[in-house]
Amino acid sequence: MVKLKGELRIEDFYKVIFESHSIQMDDTVLETVEKSFNFLKEFSENKVIYGVNTGFGPMAQYKIKDSERIQLQYNLIRSHASGTGNHIQPKYVKAAMLARLNTLSLGNSGVHISVINLMTELINRDITPLIYEHGGVGASGDLVQLAHLALVLIGEGEVFYKGERKATKDVFKTEGLEPISIELREGLALMNGTSVMTGIGIVNTVYTRRLLNWMISCSAAINEIVKAYDDHLSYELNHSKRHIGQHKIAEDMRAHLKDSDLTRKREHHLYEKNSDNVSVFEDKVQEYYSLRCVPQILGPVLDTLNSVESILIEEVNSANDNPIVNVEKQHVYHGGNFHGDYVSLEMDKLKIVVTKMSMLAERQLNYLLNPSLNNILPAFVNLGKLGLNFGMQGVQFTATSTTAENQMLSNPMYVHSIPNNNDNQDIVSMGTNAALITKKVIENAFEVLAIEMITIIQAIEYLKAQDQVSSKTKKMYDEIRKLVPIFTEDVVMYPYVNEVKAYIMKNESL
Numbered sequence: 001m002v003k004l005k006g007e008l009r010i011e012d013f014y015k016v017i018f019e020s021h022s023i024q025m026d027d028t029v030l031e032t033v034e035k036s037f038n039f040l041k042e043f044s045e046n047k048v049i050y051g052v053n054t055g056f057g058p059m060a061q062y063k064i065k066d067s068e069r070i071q072l073q074y075n076l077i078r079s080h081a082s083g084t085g086n087h088i089q090p091k092y093v094k095a096a097m098l099a100r101l102n103t104l105s106l107g108n109s110g111v112h113i114s115v116i117n118l119m120t121e122l123i124n125r126d127i128t129p130l131i132y133e134h135g136g137v138g139a140s141g142d143l144v145q146l147a148h149l150a151l152v153l154i155g156e157g158e159v160f161y162k163g164e165r166k167a168t169k170d171v172f173k174t175e176g177l178e179p180i181s182i183e184l185r186e187g188l189a190l191m192n193g194t195s196v197m198t199g200i201g202i203v204n205t206v207y208t209r210r211l212l213n214w215m216i217s218c219s220a221a222i223n224e225i226v227k228a229y230d231d232h233l234s235y236e237l238n239h240s241k242r243h244i245g246q247h248k249i250a251e252d253m254r255a256h257l258k259d260s261d262l263t264r265k266r267e268h269h270l271y272e273k274n275s276d277n278v279s280v281f282e283d284k285v286q287e288y289y290s291l292r293c294v295p296q297i298l299g300p301v302l303d304t305l306n307s308v309e310s311i312l313i314e315e316v317n318s319a320n321d322n323p324i325v326n327v328e329k330q331h332v333y334h335g336g337n338f339h340g341d342y343v344s345l346e347m348d349k350l351k352i353v354v355t356k357m358s359m360l361a362e363r364q365l366n367y368l369l370n371p372s373l374n375n376i377l378p379a380f381v382n383l384g385k386l387g388l389n390f391g392m393q394g395v396q397f398t399a400t401s402t403t404a405e406n407q408m409l410s411n412p413m414y415v416h417s418i419p420n421n422n423d424n425q426d427i428v429s430m431g432t433n434a435a436l437i438t439k440k441v442i443e444n445a446f447e448v449l450a451i452e453m454i455t456i457i458q459a460i461e462y463l464k465a466q467d468q469v470s471s472k473t474k475k476m477y478d479e480i481r482k483l484v485p486i487f488t489e490d491v492v493m494y495p496y497v498n499e500v501k502a503y504i505m506k507n508e509s510l
Helices: 010-018 027-043 066-080 090-104 113-124 143-153 168-175 186-191 195-225 244-256 266-271 294-316 341-369 393-409 431-463 471-483 494-506
Strands: 002-004 023-025 084-087 127-129 132-134 158-161 164-167 324-326 331-333
Touching: 002 010, 010 090, 010 195, 023 027, 023 113, 027 113, 027 324, 066 143, 066 186, 090 113, 090 127, 090 143, 090 186, 090 195, 090 294, 113 127, 113 143, 113 186, 127 143, 127 168, 132 143, 143 186, 143 195, 158 168, 164 168, 195 244, 195 294, 195 341, 195 431, 195 471, 195 494, 244 294, 294 341, 341 393, 341 431, 393 431, 431 471, 431 494, 471 494
Parallel strands: 002 023
Antiparallel strands: 084 132, 127 158, 158 164, 324 331
16 A cells, blocks of 8 residues: 655555555645645635636636636546547556646645545556547646546546456446546646656656666676676776766676676786787787676666656656645746656656667677677577578567667657647647657667577577576576577577567566
8 A cells, every 4th residue: 555645756656556556645635635625716716817717728818707617627628638649558547647646636736635536546446548649748748648537537538447448437337436526627737737758757767777677687697608807897997987877787797796607807817827928819808898888888877767767756746737726825826837848858868878778788689699709609699500590690680670769769859849839838848759759769678688688598508608607697597598498490589589578577687
């Protein structure tokens, strides 16, 4: 059970989204919401309050009659439930719902308590609205995507329920749920905010951390199977730079390799030998960058990921609609807290570092597949007959093309504003697009890493090094061997790649 008190953490999202914990609103939160609603209802009686007794956006100059206020909210919801394209997967929608519920519970939105209660029930009963990918420009928040959420709360639209797409009214009837009744400004309050981009973003960070940890494991494993020198992972070398991420990556790789019999000490092979009469060294003096520079490459990834998480959690725990109700000051403030630039920029940062991880995985893969580089493995780690069999040759094309797609997708959305809404929204964030593209980049990176991981396992097989690798690499070997058999003859590869991808996306690393 996760208790909501207006301050969510990444861990809370993980429990609700990935472990299906239920949520419960703290009594103090419900009191805060009720006070906010009662204040706004009284305060707005003789004043012009945007979205309560005015039209919306460029139509705000039109005064709305008291008798039409409620219809105004229903009109807003129905007209903006206009998303298209693929639907957003329920896991990401549930995260968006939790983010929206939290910001509405802060007491800055003036919503009726029925909104809080029904959203809580939907999350706990795993009823997720049908929300489409296309439609949000991320300026007045996720207007279109959140309209689909609001549509469900008024008992309309569609939901995903027990693995099926169904009409909301039918599911509500089955579950004994009643739609909310619009009381004041519930339509605008539900739709005006950054919760979809933020919810997607938080799930993106969870998967990115999982991807990074697997990337560390693979990078450590490839270093040991090619018998790399270990001083590039040393405490002394990495602490001569001050970056925290670099320190942590090197530390994790040292921990992974602590019981390996394969990594080498430079002092044993190069420092203690008399090389006066040697003109060409047989052994490499230093490894290629994709092996030697992993702490320097993944360090910025870790630092960026930590920063992205921090910004997203700040957004989740912020009021991000308009106007903002302040009960303490007895005032209503108009502004632009719905603008998604914070999230958009963080998603662009995240997809850039994820793309860099896919590039690193692709280069490490290439190192294993090219005998001219590694000098210890057959071409394409082919365990069959060279010339007749192909080994990992086919899947390299997939890894290369997928990495190339990530490089293209990493162009930023943050600086891609198109004015719209009669130029009322003259500069926008495209935050939801940024979050969804980042999601795609992360999924692509898992594919590249899955291919590298299968190749590492095949390399260990060829080298007969199962008893020499570290205990953590051996555990990875054993887990992947359950999914992918030893193959000397050519086999259809796509089922295995997909199985390994699914495994590493679902499971924490070693």
